[in-house]
Amino acid sequence: MKFLLDAIYVTLFLFTIVAVLKIILLKNIVYKKPEFLSDKKILTVYYSHRSNTKSVAQNLHSIVGGDLKEVKLIEKYPNNIFKMSKLVRQQMKEGHLPQTEKIDISGYDIIFVGFPIWGFSVSLPMKSFLKNNNFENKTIIPFFTCSGGVSKRKVVKEIEAFTNSKEIIDPLFMFENGIFLIKEQITKWLNKIC
């Protein structure tokens, strides 16, 4: 029994050392912008209620460059999570999209679009932003955060339904409790989609 416990402690210790070393080494890596983005006008636009998506957006922006903009609500949701969830459920039931501040996307070729998942769907403020902008001749590259999971295919279909973009790329998604080594995850995904 004692031998087994010792073995577990040693394994945990080694795992911790490896994880710490990985984080230290990764800090020195320069995350390079993929070639296919080099001559493009890029916008990263995101909606974030509690800042998980914001954190991914900021890291993505630091790699791909271009501009970073936040989708802001005209009327904010209540801070209380129960009141907020109740209001979101009601809006989803009624097909209501909250009004958002205007963002000019006309000068961009590639738009990275980030949002949290609400009720197994694209969150309402992002739907509102997508619906109210013209994505003709623009490539949409979605990324989203969630707590449980959702079908990427469903998310892409929703974006298709809300925009006139002819090109929507395979999204990046991150679980809210898996948002670490963000730049490494983003770089892997960027290399996959290009």
Ligand SMILES: Cc1cc2nc3c(=O)[nH]c(=O)nc-3n(C[C@H](O)[C@H](O)[C@H](O)COP(=O)(O)O)c2cc1C
């Ligand atoms: C109203 C509401 C509904 C949500 N519904 C889902 C869901 O259906 N599936 C899921 O995986 N996560 C769901 N979540 C969790 C969020 O997607 C997750 O916490 C996300 O990372 C939050 O991003 P943010 O910090 O950028 O707002 C929901 C969160 C809220 C507030």
